[in-house]
Amino acid sequence: MAALEIFVNDRKVACESGATVLQACRAAGVNLPTLCHFKGLSEVGACRLCLVELEGSPRLAAACTLHVAPNQRIRTDTERLRRYRRMTVELLFSERNHVCSVCSANGDCELQELGYAVGMDHVRFPFLNPICNLDASKSEFAIDHNRCVLCTRCVRVCAEVEGAHNWDVQGRGFLSRIVSDLNQPWAESTTCTTCGKCIDVCPVGALWPKHKAQGQFEKRPEFVSELIAKRGRGRP
Amino acid sequence: MSKKRIATVWLGGCSGCHMSLLDIDERILEVAKLADIVKSPVVDVKECPEVDICLVEGAVYAREHLEELEHLRKSSRVLVALGDCAVNGNVPAMRNRVGLQAALERAYRAFETGDGAGPVPSVGVTALLERVTPLHAHVKVDYFLPGCPPSADLIHFVLVELLHDRVPDLASGAKLKYG
Ligand code: SF4
Ligand code: SF4
Ligand code: FES
Numbered sequence: 283m284a285a286l287e288i289f290v291n292d293r294k295v296a297c298e299s300g301a302t303v304l305q306a307c308r309a310a311g312v313n314l315p316t317l318c319h320f321k322g323l324s325e326v327g328a329c330r331l332c333l334v335e336l337e338g339s340p341r342l343a344a345a346c347t348l349h350v351a352p353n354q355r356i357r358t359d360t361e362r363l364r365r366y367r368r369m370t371v372e373l374l375f376s377e378r379n380h381v382c383s384v385c386s387a388n389g390d391c392e393l394q395e396l397g398y399a400v401g402m403d404h405v406r407f408p409f410l411n412p413i414c415n416l417d418a419s420k421s422e423f424a425i426d427h428n429r430c431v432l433c434t435r436c437v438r439v440c441a442e443v444e445g446a447h448n449w450d451v452q453g454r455g456f457l458s459r460i461v462s463d464l465n466q467p468w469a470e471s472t473t474c475t476t477c478g479k480c481i482d483v484c485p486v487g488a489l490w491p492k493h494k495a496q497g498q499f500e501k502r503p504e505f506v507s508e509l510i511a512k513r514g515r516g517r518p
Numbered sequence: 519m520s521k522k523r524i525a526t527v528w529l530g531g532c533s534g535c536h537m538s539l540l541d542i543d544e545r546i547l548e549v550a551k552l553a554d555i556v557k558s559p560v561v562d563v564k565e566c567p568e569v570d571i572c573l574v575e576g577a578v579y580a581r582e583h584l585e586e587l588e589h590l591r592k593s594s595r596v597l598v599a600l601g602d603c604a605v606n607g608n609v610p611a612m613r614n615r616v617g618l619q620a621a622l623e624r625a626y627r628a629f630e631t632g633d634g635a636g637p638v639p640s641v642g643v644t645a646l647l648e649r650v651t652p653l654h655a656h657v658k659v660d661y662f663l664p665g666c667p668p669s670a671d672l673i674h675f676v677l678v679e680l681l682h683d684r685v686p687d688l689a690s691g692a693k694l695k696y697g
Contacts, residue, residue, distance in 0.1 A: 379612065379615055381697075382696040383608055383697045384609060388696075402694070403688050403694060404599070404662040405606055409606070409607060411615040414615070
């Protein structure tokens with residue numbers, strides 16, 4: 283692939299055409315917060331945490347879905363971006379029911395880490411406390427929609443890596459829910475192979491193995507990344 | 519430097535944050551040199567006097583919490599939300615998604631081993647609010663200490679900073695912990 287140069291925070295960064303701005307930034311050691319991005323899966327630009335400023339454009343762009351272009355000028359750490367990132371994390375916390383103290387992912391949760399990274403000491407928005415279900419029908423795993431951040435990593439890993447496509451998204455906006463098959467109990471799914479990949483890529487405490495209680499569950503997202511790399515099918 | 523006055527108050531929480539405060543162990547002596555604890559669950563004072571620093575544990579889930587919180591705000595120079603319940607509602611706020619009546623029914627009548635007839639206590643108990651809320655939904659909060667509970671080290675750090683009239687830097691990564 284042809285090499286080209288972009289400017290990240292005024293620093294010249296060499297990258298390959300076809301790369302995303304997120305890939306270019308990470309390769310250059312510039313960290314960007316991400317949530318829906320998962321190395322090896324397709325990009326959906328859903329969480330808006332990787333927003334960057336693009337010179338010449340009034341709009342912010344998601345670095346995970348923006349492709350590099352010659353002499354593009356990107357800013358990753360402005361006052362405006364920091365403000366929006368903190369707001370985005372707070373909105374994620376306020377939208378569902380996050381009770382870290384009794385959550386399976388407590389201490390190993392990407393949403394908690396994002397909160398710490400943006401300096402979130404409290405949530406300024408009112409908590410919406412929606413009614414969300416928990417599907418514990420399956421003997422091995424459970425899904426708790428109270429914790430789901432709709433990153434769709436589970437949907438993508440199931441469709442793109444396992445090839446089963448058990449998961450999908452139903453509804454719109456605030457009412458969106460992850461569904462198993464055609465919104466049936468997970469135990470009745472005819473597509474789920476019980477491989478557990480969705481459990482390992484879920485960034486929060488929405489998917490977990492039932493034999494693990496609060497704070498006991500250690501995720502292994504790197505296992506899925508390795509698998510994708512070994513199969514050579516996923517994106518770099 | 520004249521001695522400062524501290525209050526620690528327990529609203530809708532489990533007292534775990536106060537246990538964590540006690541876990542500062544012998545460092546309480548250092549705090550005691552700089553300040554008097556004039557109100558706390560172990561100091562028998564009903565109404566909070568004027569204080570420099572007020573640590574408030576727990577969410578607001580009853581009318582009396584709300585009244586007390588409003589009084590605390592008026593009588594405190596610096597008000598600190600101590601722990602997840604005070605900061606975000608935490609476990610007490612889990613009933614918000616079903617509503618107060620459904621939560622009471624579930625607790626007193628419709629539980630697996632119950633006969634379904636038990637009365638829901640209403641005499642001599644505090645009147646519950648429909649929604650459970652964090653402190654900052656009602657009053658201005660100066661500092662937020664999330665954690666269930668916040669560590670003794672964090673509580674000690676904040677107390678010492680405030681007692682020396684410094685601004686505790688809480689938002690910087692390593693200090694924050696939820697759950
Ligand atoms: S998913 Fe993460 S942020 Fe949400 S309650 Fe669980 S540990 Fe907390
Ligand atoms: S269940 Fe987990 S992986 Fe799936 S969309 Fe929700 S947060 Fe993302
Ligand atoms: S990581 Fe880019 S939008 Fe989620």
